[in-house]
Amino acid sequence: MSNAYNRPDQLSPELRRRVLDTARRLGYPGPDPVARSLRTRKAGAVGLLLTENLSYAFRDPAAIGFLEGLALACEDAGTGLLLVPANPEREDVASVHRAGVDGFVVYSVPDDDPHLAAVLERPVPTVVCDQPDLGTVDRVGIDDRGAMYELAKHLIGLGHRRVGVVCMRLARDRNDGFVTPDRQHAAHFHVQRNRLSGLAEAFSEAGVDWSQVPVVERFDHNTSSGASGAAQVLDRDPQITALICTSDVLALGAMTEAGRRGLRVPHDLTVTGFDGIRAAEEAGLTTVRQPVLEKGRAAGKLLLDAHERTRPRSVNLATELIIGKTSGPPRGGAEERWFGP
Amino acid sequence: MSNAYNRPDQLSPELRRRVLDTARRLGYPGPDPVARSLRTRKAGAVGLLLTENLSYAFRDPAAIGFLEGLALACEDAGTGLLLVPANPEREDVASVHRAGVDGFVVYSVPDDDPHLAAVLERPVPTVVCDQPDLGTVDRVGIDDRGAMYELAKHLIGLGHRRVGVVCMRLARDRNDGFVTPDRQHAAHFHVQRNRLSGLAEAFSEAGVDWSQVPVVERFDHNTSSGASGAAQVLDRDPQITALICTSDVLALGAMTEAGRRGLRVPHDLTVTGFDGIRAAEEAGLTTVRQPVLEKGRAAGKLLLDAHERTRPRSVNLATELIIGKTSGPPRGGAEERWFGP
DNA sequence: TTGAAAGCGCTAACAT
DNA sequence: ATGTTAGCGCTTTCAA
Numbered sequence: 001m002s003n004a005y006n007r008p009d010q011l012s013p014e015l016r017r018r019v020l021d022t023a024r025r026l027g028y029p030g031p032d033p034v035a036r037s038l039r040t041r042k043a044g045a046v047g048l049l050l051t052e053n054l055s056y057a058f059r060d061p062a063a064i065g066f067l068e069g070l071a072l073a074c075e076d077a078g079t080g081l082l083l084v085p086a087n088p089e090r091e092d093v094a095s096v097h098r099a100g101v102d103g104f105v106v107y108s109v110p111d112d113d114p115h116l117a118a119v120l121e122r123p124v125p126t127v128v129c130d131q132p133d134l135g136t137v138d139r140v141g142i143d144d145r146g147a148m149y150e151l152a153k154h155l156i157g158l159g160h161r162r163v164g165v166v167c168m169r170l171a172r173d174r175n176d177g178f179v180t181p182d183r184q185h186a187a188h189f190h191v192q193r194n195r196l197s198g199l200a201e202a203f204s205e206a207g208v209d210w211s212q213v214p215v216v217e218r219f220d221h222n223t224s225s226g227a228s229g230a231a232q233v234l235d236r237d238p239q240i241t242a243l244i245c246t247s248d249v250l251a252l253g254a255m256t257e258a259g260r261r262g263l264r265v266p267h268d269l270t271v272t273g274f275d276g277i278r279a280a281e282e283a284g285l286t287t288v289r290q291p292v293l294e295k296g297r298a299a300g301k302l303l304l305d306a307h308e309r310t311r312p313r314s315v316n317l318a319t320e321l322i323i324g325k326t327s328g329p330p331r332g333g334a335e336e337r338w339f340g341p
Numbered sequence: 342m343s344n345a346y347n348r349p350d351q352l353s354p355e356l357r358r359r360v361l362d363t364a365r366r367l368g369y370p371g372p373d374p375v376a377r378s379l380r381t382r383k384a385g386a387v388g389l390l391l392t393e394n395l396s397y398a399f400r401d402p403a404a405i406g407f408l409e410g411l412a413l414a415c416e417d418a419g420t421g422l423l424l425v426p427a428n429p430e431r432e433d434v435a436s437v438h439r440a441g442v443d444g445f446v447v448y449s450v451p452d453d454d455p456h457l458a459a460v461l462e463r464p465v466p467t468v469v470c471d472q473p474d475l476g477t478v479d480r481v482g483i484d485d486r487g488a489m490y491e492l493a494k495h496l497i498g499l500g501h502r503r504v505g506v507v508c509m510r511l512a513r514d515r516n517d518g519f520v521t522p523d524r525q526h527a528a529h530f531h532v533q534r535n536r537l538s539g540l541a542e543a544f545s546e547a548g549v550d551w552s553q554v555p556v557v558e559r560f561d562h563n564t565s566s567g568a569s570g571a572a573q574v575l576d577r578d579p580q581i582t583a584l585i586c587t588s589d590v591l592a593l594g595a596m597t598e599a600g601r602r603g604l605r606v607p608h609d610l611t612v613t614g615f616d617g618i619r620a621a622e623e624a625g626l627t628t629v630r631q632p633v634l635e636k637g638r639a640a641g642k643l644l645l646d647a648h649e650r651t652r653p654r655s656v657n658l659a660t661e662l663i664i665g666k667t668s669g670p671p672r673g674g675a676e677e678r679w680f681g682p
Numbered sequence: 683t684t685g686a687a688a689g690c691g692c693t694a695a696c697a698t
Numbered sequence: 699a700t701g702t703t704a705g706c707g708c709t710t711t712c713a714a
Contacts, residue, residue, distance in 0.1 A: 032707050032708065033440055034708090036708055038708070039708045043441065044441075045423060045440075047421075054409065058406075072396065078435075081424040085416040085422075087419075094419075095385075097371055098374050098421075100385075122371075373690090373691050373692065377691080379691080379707070381692085685713085687713100693704105693705100697701080
């Protein structure tokens with residue numbers, strides 16, 4: 001009878017129909033998927049470990065793009081995509097153990113997240129995305145450090161030396177405020193750590209003492225955070241000529257705050273973002289565009305591709321510096337040039 | 342040994358540690374989730390059947406809100422959320438059969454979708470959302486018909502009699518163009534069918550011959566569709582005073598098209614939407630706000646709540662008519678009133 | 683072409 | 699407190 005369901009070609013169509021009809025009449029609901037999975041050793045699903053707080057993920061356009069790409073890759077392969085609950089409150093690693101999946105994708109969690117550790121102990125292939133290269137599992141990401149370095153070079157070229165930064169959270173604990181250089185180096189979010197480090201390198205090269213640059217951290221990731229972060233930086237040093245945000249969402253909030261203070265962008269203040277989301281494009285934001293959908297798709301492919309046990313692969317996708325209309329020469333610098341010799 | 346993993350309280354902590362240590366040393370990766378699921382008859386996951394084309398879902402703010410709400414409910418319950426691939430190309434109902442889940446949520450699929458039929462044959466609890474009430478399974482939704490009726494009454498009160506409509510797709514086949522009354526009635530998407538029917542009722546009551554009202558359908562759901570749909574309606578009848586869209590996304594596109602034609606909203610043309618998404622709020626769109634996140638949460642709760650086998654439940658969530666700044670009296674009507682007796 | 687039986691890895695009930 | 703065993707429902711192999 002198993003054949004009737006799974007191997008239509010192994011028996012006569014007539015018999016097959018008869019078997020299936022009878023089965024249905026007897027109230028047989030079809031083969032149990034779990035029992036089948038146990039027997040075939042295939043769960044038919046991929047697990048996704050998402051940022052601890054689900055609402056953050058679903059409100060972050062970049063995360064949604066990633067999810068879409070991953071979902072598309074899974075659909076292509078006829079595989080399900082299981083969102084694994086990773087509640088940070090109760091350190092409920094059990095959900096990782098209970099997930100009946102053929103592999104995991106881990107997206108942008110803190111590098112000391114216990115759920116990540118639990119995933120790595122499961123004997124299934126894993127792809128990490130926007131995470132440090134672990135050397136033991138496949139990885140997909142971008143060159144956050146290099147991309148931010150390039151953006152910084154653009155600002156430095158425009159003449160900016162006195163700048164401020166608003167970044168996303170750097171660790172599992174909430175720290176809405178200024179960030180010490182130590183905390184920057186020790187940041188547990190790979191992406192944020194590298195973006196900050198790209199900035200530090202570029203500005204240090206330009207003779208700026210990075211330890212004096214105001215860097216403000218926000219736990220929540222939304223435009224309000226961007227606005228309040230910008231306010232905090234501007235309160236600390238009203239003289240800054242550029243506000244660098246580590247995401248477009250934060251940058252969009254910063255723009256609002258600039259407007260609230262009567263600062264024209266970019267005339268009085270340059271504002272930059274990161275990600276290249278739709279809203280940033282519409283706002284003409286200077287930013288780094290990264291292929292978020294492709295990232296998800298690449299992660300899915302890596303996981304699902306017929307997987308010759310080779311050494312772990314590492315994929316870096318290309319980014320693009322988008323020079324929008326929110327960056328320009330600093331007020332003073334512009335005048336110097338304009339009226340200069 | 343099972344006890345060491347699952348019933349820490351049934352044995353001495355010391356022994357437990359010893360057992361677990363030994364197990365790990367022997368390379369035992371922990372209990373197999375699938376085998377456990379088979380034995381306990383609990384998959385620990387809920388299946389979600391989404392709109393056929395995944396990209397549509399991930400680009401629709403309302404769908405994302407629903408997903409967020411559902412994911413939150415699942416997280417609360419410590420349950421996974423499995424996105425079931427439902428590729429419309431190959432009628433691959435197998436994915437539904439293969440899904441190892443304790444229940445299904447079905448969100449806004451055509452009522453003749455074979456995947457839906459497959460779900461209903463699975464012997465697990467199911468909640469349908471934005472679908473017709475099947476009477477056999479739980480349902481969550483809103484009063485689409487009533488909400489749209491109320492919106493129409495608002496427009497009628499303003500004086501609009503000559504209107505046009507842009508709606509989302511009404512069936513599985515692509516039909517980018519005008520919609521016959523027949524097709525409206527036979528629409529396979531519950532939500533669209535009811536919204537149109539609410540409009541038809543209100544305008545018929547106001548003496549408008551609904552069969553003469555231009556209704557344009559768009560398969561893709563994005564602002565471009567809204568714009569081109571609006572264009573098609575306005576080309577057919579440039580005299581219309583109000584353009585009613587069955588979603589905010591379409592309405593936002595329609596606004597763009599109005600601007601392109603030099604029509605000021607609402608002075609020259611009233612435009613309305615449906616959903617109450619963020620971008621609509623920012624644009625001041627007249628629309629119906631529905632609690633999309635709560636819908637997802639309610640669906641999850643219905644599915645996961647200790648489920649005394651009662652009769653199927655049906656939940657209607659409240660909506661709210663938002664009168665924004667995109668609706669006003671029709672040009673002619675306004676003047677009549679203004680300069681009238 | 684059809685039928686019978688072993689066993690996937692676990693948990694829960696039972697026996698010691 | 700610890701050890702043993704039956705069986706969840708399926709697929710696959712082997713036998714008739």
